Every structure is written in C-alpha cells, then in structure tokens.
Amino acid sequence: MIYFDFAATTPLDSEAAEVFVQASTEYFGNSSSLHDIGGQSQELLENCREELANLLGVNKKGLYFTSGGSEGNFLAIEALLSAPKKPGKHIIAGMAEHSSIHGVLNRLEGYSITYLPLNSSGLIDIEELERTITPETVLVTVQHINSEIGTIQPIEDIASICREHDIHFHSDFVQSFGKIELKKIAPLVSSCSFSGHKIYGPKGVGGAYINPAISWSPFFPGGSHERGFRPGTVNVPAIAAMTAAAQKINDELGQSHDRFLELRGTLMEALDPIKEFVHIYQSDSDSQLPSIIGFRISGIEGQWMMLECNRYGFAISTGSACQIGMQAPAKVTQALGLSLQEGKEFIRISFGKTTKREDVVKLGETIVDIVKKFKN
Numbered sequence: 207m208i209y210f211d212f213a214a215t216t217p218l219d220s221e222a223a224e225v226f227v228q229a230s231t232e233y234f235g236n237s238s239s240l241h242d243i244g245g246q247s248q249e250l251l252e253n254c255r256e257e258l259a260n261l262l263g264v265n266k267k268g269l270y271f272t273s274g275g276s277e278g279n280f281l282a283i284e285a286l287l288s289a290p291k292k293p294g295k296h297i298i299a300g301m302a303e304h305s306s307i308h309g310v311l312n313r314l315e316g317y318s319i320t321y322l323p324l325n326s327s328g329l330i331d332i333e334e335l336e337r338t339i340t341p342e343t344v345l346v347t348v349q350h351i352n353s354e355i356g357t358i359q360p361i362e363d364i365a366s367i368c369r370e371h372d373i374h375f376h377s378d379f380v381q382s383f384g385k386i387e388l389k390k391i392a393p394l395v396s397s398c399s400f401s402g403h404k405i406y407g408p409k410g411v412g413g414a415y416i417n418p419a420i421s422w423s424p425f426f427p428g429g430s431h432e433r434g435f436r437p438g439t440v441n442v443p444a445i446a447a448m449t450a451a452a453q454k455i456n457d458e459l460g461q462s463h464d465r466f467l468e469l470r471g472t473l474m475e476a477l478d479p480i481k482e483f484v485h486i487y488q489s490d491s492d493s494q495l496p497s498i499i500g501f502r503i504s505g506i507e508g509q510w511m512m513l514e515c516n517r518y519g520f521a522i523s524t525g526s527a528c529q530i531g532m533q534a535p536a537k538v539t540q541a542l543g544l545s546l547q548e549g550k551e552f553i554r555i556s557f558g559k560t561t562k563r564e565d566v567v568k569l570g571e572t573i574v575d576i577v578k579k580f581k582n
Contacts, residue, residue, distance in 0.1 A: 207516075208565045211523045213381065213498050213557030216224055217340075219451050221407035226408060226447035233446070234334060236364035236439055247442050254442075254449040258413060261456055263389030263400075266419040270435040271411065271445050275380035276306035278399030278414035281436060283310050284343055285422035286374040286396055298322060300359070303349055304378055312345075318342075324541040328357035329488040329545040335364065339371050349378035350398075351385065354525045354538040354554055356498030358386070365394035371507035380404055380412075384455040385495055386463075396420060402448035405455045406559070411444035432443035462559075466496040469557050469566050473499060478572020480577045487542060497558070498523075500538065503573075508578055511553050514576050520569050523554045 218226075233250045235243035251271075259266035264344030272278040299311060299430040301321040311319050320338050325331050330348055346368050351358050360375055370377040382388060384405035392398060392415065401412035414435070416422060429437040455462075477484050486501040488494050503511060508524040515522050525536030544552075555569070 208517050208569070208580055209521045209560070209567060210555045210557070211521050212561075213356075213404075213554065213556035214523055215403045215409065216406045216558055217560075218408060218447075219454060219548030221454065222447040222451040224405055225450040229443035229446040233442055249440050250446060251440060254445050257449050258452060259415075261388070261452055262383075262392040264392050264415050265418050268415050270414050270416070270432045272399070272414055272436060272442060273410050273441075274403070274412040275304070275399050275401035276309075277379065277436070278401070278412050279304065279306045279309045279376075280377055280398055281425055282376050282397035282414045282416060282424040283307070283345070283347060283521050285416050285435075286376060286420065287314075288423040288425075289420050290344040291372040291374060292344065294340075294344040295414065295575065296320070296340050296342035297345045297347070298335065298338050298343060300324075300348045300541065302352055302354070302538040304353065304380070305537070307347055307349070307378060308352035308537070322348075323543060324352075324357070324538070326440060326542075327493070328352060328355050328487050328538070328542065329489055329493060330359055330364070330368070332363050333362060335372075339367070343371065343575075345374045347376040347378075349381070349452070350391070351495050351498075352500075352538055353381045353498070354536045354552070356381070356495035356556075357489045358382070358493045358495060360493075361391050362394060368396075379500070381495070384452055385497070386538070387459060387461075402444065402451065405448070405451050407448035407451035408444045411441055411448050433502055456555050463496065466557050467491075469561060469563060470496045470499060472563055472566045473555065473570050476567050477573060479574050483577060484582075487538070497556055499555045500536075501552070501553065502544075503541075503547060503577055504551065506577065507550050508553040509550070511573070511576065516570065516571070518572050518576075520572060522569075525552060525554055 233247045236248040255269050256266050259269045289395050297319045301323050348359050365375050376397045377395045379398040380401045383400035397416045399414045405408040424434040426437050426493045483504045512524050536552050541548030
C-alpha cells in the first residue's frame with residue numbers, strides 16, 4: 207500500500223520515537239510533583255515549551271499543551287470568549303473550518319454566527335469579511351491552511367482587520383505548523399492551535415497558544431495542570447517527541463516545499479489524459495500548500511474512487527478524516543459553492559516525506575485507467 211494521505215496523519219519519525227521512549231523511561235515523573243523526579247520532568251516540559259515557542263515566534267507564557275488540534279481549537283475559542291475585548295455576541299467563522307471549530311460554535315448559546323464561504327481560489331474574501339463585522343463582533347476564527355485543498359488564508363490581513371475593530375482572532379494552525387514558516391504570523395493572532403501527528407510526532411498531543419495579554423478564564427474548573435488550561439497529567443514524553451519532530455521538520459521547510467511542488471506538477475502531468483473531467487481547487491502558488499491536492503472527477507463519486515484506488519494499493523481520502531464518519535461531503539465543497547453531487551465527487555491526495563516521484567506517476571496512471579474504464 208502506497209500512502210497518499212499525509213494531511214490526515216503521518217507515521218511517527220524514528221528519532222521522535224526514540225525521544226518518546228527515553229522520556230518515558232528516564233523522565234517518567236509527574237511534572238507537577240514536587241520531588242526531584244517530578245522536577246526533572248518539569249524541566250524537560252519547560253524546555254519543550256520554550257523550543258516550540260521559539261519555532262512559532264511567540265511568548266512561551268502563552269503556550270499550552272493539549273491532546274491535539276481539536277482540543278486546542280475548543281479550549282482556545284472558549285478562552286477567548288471568556289475575555290472578549292468588548293461586549294457582543296457575534297462570531298465570524300470560515301465555512302470550511304475543521305469539524306472541531308464547527309463543534310464548539312454549534313454548542314454556544316446566545317451567539318449569532320456568520321459563516322464565510324471561499325472564493326473560486328479557495329480563499330476568504332477580505333472585503334466580505336469586513337462587511338460582515340458588526341459592533342457586536344467579538345471573535346473571528348479562520349483556519350490558516352485548509353486541510354482539504356491546501357489553500358493558505360491571508361492571516362496578516364485578517365489579523366489587521368481584527369485589531370482595528372477590537373476583535374479576537376483564532377486560527378487553526380494544524381495544517382500549517384511544520385509546513386510553512388510561522389514566526390511572522392503566529393504573533394499576530396489572539397490564539398492558534400497545532401498538532402503533533404501531522405508533523406511525524408505522536409498522536410494524542412498538540413498545543414494551543416493564547417496571547418499572554420488576554421486574561422482568560424479556564425473552561426474546566428479546578429484544573430491545576432497547564433496553569434489551569436486543561437485537566438489531566440501532562441504527557442511529557444509525547445510533548446518531547448513532538449518537539450523533536452517539530453525541530454526536524456522545520457529544518458527541512460525549504461527543501462520540502464520545492465520537492466512537493468515538483469511532485470504536484472508530476473501528478474498534474476499524469477492526470478492530463480483525463481483533464482476534461484478533473485476539477486482542481488487551488489490558489490496561486492503564493493497561497494497554496496503544494497503537498498495537498500483537492501479535486502473532483504466529474505461523474506465519479508469520491509468514495510468509490512477512494513475504494514478503487516485502495517484496491518489498486520493506493521491510500522487517498524475524500525477529505526478530513528474527522529469529517530468522514532459523518533457521511534457528509536467535505537465542508538470545503540460547501541464553502542466553494544459546489545452542489546451536493548459535486549461535493550460527493552471530491553477526493554484529496556497529500557504528499558509526505560516518503561512520497562516518491564515514481565509512486566506519484568503510478569497513482570496518476572491508475573486514476574486515469576480507473577476513469578477511462580468507468581467512462582467507457
């Protein structure tokens with residue numbers, strides 16, 4: 207089986223795995239314990255916090271460790287709403303946000319929520335965002351990189367608008383952390399979230415940053431860990447392994463981008479024989495993560511195409527793995543204004559460290575063969 211679903215999750219890096227085992231055996235103490243063994247664990251934890259804060263370009267006092275991106279999104283939004291910059295009950299969100307964002311917004315009572323679609327390039331319309339703001343708007347939440355089509359939202363512009371109107375700005379960084387440079391962007395948001403398993407770290411660990419100037423209140427009462435941000439013993443070994451993976455992937459950002467750009471071109475070339483049926487959703491190169499390709503093939507349901515590719519030994523997806531169990535088209539298809547039938551045709555291919563050019567060619571040729579047999 208050749209894996210083309212790196213946007214969903216990645217294999218654990220071998221060096222990160224070694225760090226996990228070492229931390230589990232040598233730094234096993236509870237980081238909140240007052241004895242020396244707990245102190246060693248606490249020291250390792252704070253070293254990781256400092257290193258990850260440096261990679262993001264943010265103050266380490268605002269960095270909190272979580273179980274992953276979904277929990278980070280939930281707790282960050284709850285924290286911001288506990289300390290709004292002004293009175294109000296209006297929230298603006300991207301229509302194509304991750305299901306964890308929709309989950310927290312759906313449970314809020316007393317708030318009105320405006321969902322912004324994406325334009326034909328897969329981007330939020332900045333002018334429409336500004337028009338949507340009211341005196342009641344207290345929060346904007348827009349993901350940095352869409353997990354299904356890989357478009358990169360203009361975070362700097364959105365952050366500037368939010369500052370001008372005294373609005374908190376949360377951004378889901380799960381697909382951008384470890385994929386593009388974030389040092390200039392992360393300090394601009396009120397909060398952001400990231401995850402370990404998208405960058406060859408362990409599953410079940412991630413983080414959230416909240417600007418330390420915000421005096422938020424904890425969602426879970428009485429929690430003593432992570433300065434009250436969340437309950438539960440801190441998973442220091444997983445955090446150490448995630449930090450090791452983050453250091454490694456950030457060192458490779460430039461060369462990875464160039465390689466993924468080349469692989470993207472290779473797939474486009476391989477799909478050329480069926481180009482009249484292929485509809486790719488993407489932006490220009492400056493606003494596009496090259497490792498994620500979201501598209502549909504006219505007349506062929508994405509789930510059927512995914513199962514056919516699986517039968518031929520290729521793992522692709524029909525969108526975010528957190529959405530698939532709901533048996534609904536990827537949210538990005540609704541945000542792009544596609545019909546229900548067109549949305550069901552959506553598939554996603556994503557590249558990673560182990561993706562080889564020859565495997566991309568094989569995948570492209572296989573998809574072409576599947577489509578030709580289906581059409582005939």
